[in-house]
Amino acid sequence: MSACGAEPGLISIDQALSLIQQRTQVLGVEIIDLNSALHRYLAENVYSNINLPMFSQSAVDGYAIHADDVIQADATFALIGEIRAGQSAEFELKHGQAVRIFTGAQIPNGTTTVARQEIVKTLENQTIQISETLKSHADIRDIGEEISVGQCLAEKGQQLTVGAIAALSMAGIQQIQVFQYPKVAVVITGDEVAETVEDFASGKIFDANAPLIQAWFKQRNQTVDIFHVADTEQAVKTLLADLSQNYQLILTTGGVSVGDYDFIRPVALDLGFEQIFWKVKQKPGKPMFFAELQKTDQTSCYLLGLPGNPAAVYVGMQIYTSTLLDAFQGQASSLQWFSAELSHDLKADARERFLRMSVQFDQAKLKVQSLAKQQSHMLSNLMQANCLVRIPAGDKIEAGQIVQGIFI
Amino acid sequence: MSACGAEPGLISIDQALSLIQQRTQVLGVEIIDLNSALHRYLAENVYSNINLPMFSQSAVDGYAIHADDVIQADATFALIGEIRAGQSAEFELKHGQAVRIFTGAQIPNGTTTVARQEIVKTLENQTIQISETLKSHADIRDIGEEISVGQCLAEKGQQLTVGAIAALSMAGIQQIQVFQYPKVAVVITGDEVAETVEDFASGKIFDANAPLIQAWFKQRNQTVDIFHVADTEQAVKTLLADLSQNYQLILTTGGVSVGDYDFIRPVALDLGFEQIFWKVKQKPGKPMFFAELQKTDQTSCYLLGLPGNPAAVYVGMQIYTSTLLDAFQGQASSLQWFSAELSHDLKADARERFLRMSVQFDQAKLKVQSLAKQQSHMLSNLMQANCLVRIPAGDKIEAGQIVQGIFI
Structure with a gap:
């Protein structure tokens, strides 16, 4: 809300993304x-x-024919058999001969062209007649084309x-x-988070973060294990110590700021995690924390500590977790940034921002419009938002300016 | 390849999509x-x-204070306790009093403002001092805001x-x-389709359609049951009769053209399905078939018959199956059409086309470029394609023209 932004020592979004890419060890491969x-x-x-095609084949239902060059209308051919798709072509067509053939079926040796059935008349005596001029090599899909x-x-x-x-x-x-895809544990901190309806009491709130993260991975056809932990140093320590041995990535929500009950970072450092970065000059999600624990078996466990506010978690997943998962798999970030024109002015902010917006296409042009209720404890505008737009820090941003975003 | 296009009687893409939306009965609801x-x-x-917020709460780690209006720098307050996130606020702040509070914690009655910890000094004797002027109602998230x-x-x-x-x-x-989401059966026809490597023999081909459809549903977190059927009337009939009793949608690939072994449509009609449309003036996917079987229990089973060529199946899934699944769920098509500028000329075609293209963003403008190997039996350009673009029938299309597409 206030006083957040101008602090020295914070790294930029680009620096944070770059550190994630540089510092994450690529996992192995698997078949x-x-x-x-x-x-x-x-x-x-x-x-x-x-x-591919695996053999030369007919592109239509019709007749494979052996003829010289172009076939003139009314030409006739002797019908000597039939080849269905999936059958091998045991015929050898000779000049003046044709076989009935179907789309995708192998053309027999000797085929010079294929006549689609719409231009073929069947006469008596196993004879067919072509009703239009037909060029050589018509409707043939060549082997390996x-x-x-x-x-x-x-x-x-x-x-x-x-x-x-x-x-x-x-x-x-x-x-x-x-x-390989990392094994991921998700740790939800915060005594204020009600895990169940029964658990809910005055002063507690419903948890958006676990459902958010679970659905985010589900959309990518991955599952994660979710843990809730009380805001005590001992509980956090016991859990992180255990998870760091069994997972390649621990994603946490909450507990990374400087409050008296923010135990994720001190506990992680205490357990031997090396801090890669802490605090990014961005809104939402300033106190984000990224650390690595190098284990005795030469593998590492990484911890990405997202702030507890749900908007920070949402941005953290879409931008940072996405990039981190790509890095584990040896890839540069797969985020597809579009460029779009901003439809209205935006007031200045000392921090770079990710705003939930609505994108529209107007005659090949992308235009984005911000939505109300952008604060980090608010999520309801995700009912309307279809993109996340990155707004530079500093000066007031004016309508018409080009900004970058991703579809969500 | 040829002679496909100018036939009378074919319906347009828009007509086909509109019939799908009009004729599909919305399924029931479920919790x-x-x-x-x-x-x-x-x-x-x-x-x-x-x-939401469920109660008025602090937006920061700091101190809840009861003061008159604006607080001047150096003002002091008596610290009477602490409220953590997740605890209920049992204090009643009186004038000149403060409590330690954390982000998301309920502010006590009597709170007039919150001082973030960065501007607070703790003195002796349970006293705190504010180091900057602080306005009223700072860093408070109001109940229901x-x-x-x-x-x-x-x-x-x-x-x-x-x-x-x-x-x-x-x-x-x-x-x-x-x-409700429909129960979907997928029927792969074609004697030419090898189901397994062992099954593979000269004249057979590997099946792209079952993996394509399976992955398409998986991406939407849905599963489907897949059946392979031989190209005989009896096999098709037995299978469709059975499936129509147990599924709300049967998707078929192949067997909907006019070849002698195209049994899907005649068998479906024979089983009592009513044809809603057959043949769409499009490329790929002309012989697409859509039909409804009204059952004695007043429910219906629908059959969407996609042509067997894999590019036709791909377009059929992205455009038609997508729209059909939306219709089952009471929705207009959720396809998000973008508009983009075509980067190059395209030759004329009598049929409307769906081309696999590559889209790029250039200063808020979308530009699309077609890829090679667009024929209906080819799929390899899907390694590069990121959109499917709809190209009007008729005249040559020129560079710079605005076209519609969807991201894939």
Whole structure:
């Protein structure tokens, strides 16, 4: 609300993101089934073992024909058989011959063109007649015209979207090597947080952070283990000591400021975590904390301490946790920053801000408009927001200025 | 490849989408846990039972003070106790008194302002001194300033995004009424489709469609049951008859064209399905089929028959299945069409097209560029594509023209 901003020593958002990328050790690789790889990143180039199409095939339902060059209208051919999709082409077409064929079926040797069924008349005596001029090599999908054996299908670092999974499946890929995804524990601090309705009492509040984080990971098809901890040094210490042995990432909410009951940072330091940064010159989420515990087995456990205010947690997940998870998997941040025109003035702020906004497309132009209720303890505008926009610190920002954002 | 386009009788993309929306019966409602509601749609308005904040609270770690109006620098106050977040405020502050307080903790009765700890010095004898002028009502979050009891938190039809789930959780909402999601069966037709590596033989191809559809639903945190069926009328009939009794939506791939082995449509009609449309003037995906079976219990089973080519399946899922699933849940299509400037000319086509493209943001402007290998049997450009762009039928399209697309 006040007095937050001009403190010296805070690092910038870019510095924080850069430290996350530099200081996070990439996890190992593993081989998994392609059908369970949604959202994961390839750890190796994938090359094709096959041609695509795998064989020259018909692009239509029609007739494969052996003819010289262009076929003139009314030409006739002897029908010698049929090839369905999925059958191998055992025929050898000779001049003047045709076979019935279906979309995707292998064309027989000797095929010079394919006549789609709409331009073919079947006559008596196993004869067909073509009703239009037909060029050579019509409606043939050539072997390897999309992909040839040995060609790179996907490069290391490719994220496995729905489309990427489909394209790899088509080339017969069933298992792939991907970067490991960290095992994540989430620690919700704060005696004020009611865990259940029964638990709720005067002075306690409902918890938005655990449902927020759980849904955030669910959207990425990942699960996390959630722990609640009391605001005592001993409880925090016991829990973090335990989790640091069994997880690669501990995400915490609350307890990272300088209040008398903010135990996350002192306890982490006490347990041997090395501070990578603490406090970012941003709004919301200033007291964010990032630390690494190097363990005796040469692996590390990282702790990303998000402030307890739900808006800070939301921004922390969308911007920082996202970048951190990419770093664990050997990737630069996958955040897709758009540029957009601000629809109105914004007053100055000493800190860089992430504002929840509404983006609209107007004749190929993106325009963003801020929403009310941006304070860090408020979330209700997420019902309307569809983007998170980064607003530079310092001077007043004027309508028409270009800003960067991500879709949410 | 050819001769597809100018046929009379085909309906347009808009007509097909409109028929899906008009003809799909909205499913019933159900009450589910908020934490399992990601991506679902609210079936009722949700009103708040509480104020947010639930009580007037401190926005900072500091001191709650009872003073007259503005406090001048160097003023002192008697420290009478402490209130932590999560504790109820049992104090009654009198003039000249202060209590230690933490972010989110309830301010006691009598509080006129809060002094953040950075501007407070603790003296001897339980006295504190304020080092800067401090206005009245500083750093107080008022009860109900975000949400008041009875206020509408979210409207019927709101999609439950991560942010919406967090915002509702914060107001203590744990269960919500949502529209039911249909039970979906997926039927993969085509004797040419190899189901497993062992199954693979000359003339067969690897199946991209089942992995594509499975991943598409997984991305939406839904599961589907997948069935493969041989290209015989009897096999298709037995399967569809069975599925139509147990599912609300049957999605099929392949078998909807006019080939001799395209059994989906004739079998569906034979089983009593009523055709809503067949064939859309689009590329890819012309022979798409949509039908409804009205059952004796007044419910319906719908069949969306996608062509077998994987690009047609991809477009079919992104555009049509998406719209259909929204319709089942009582919603207009949730497709978010952006507008963008085309970076290059495109040759004319008699059919409207969905092209896989790459979108870039250039100073608040969206620019789209088409990718190679757009044919309906090709998918490899989905490694690079990040949007699907709708290109009008008819004339040549010129660089700079505004087109509509969706992010993928």
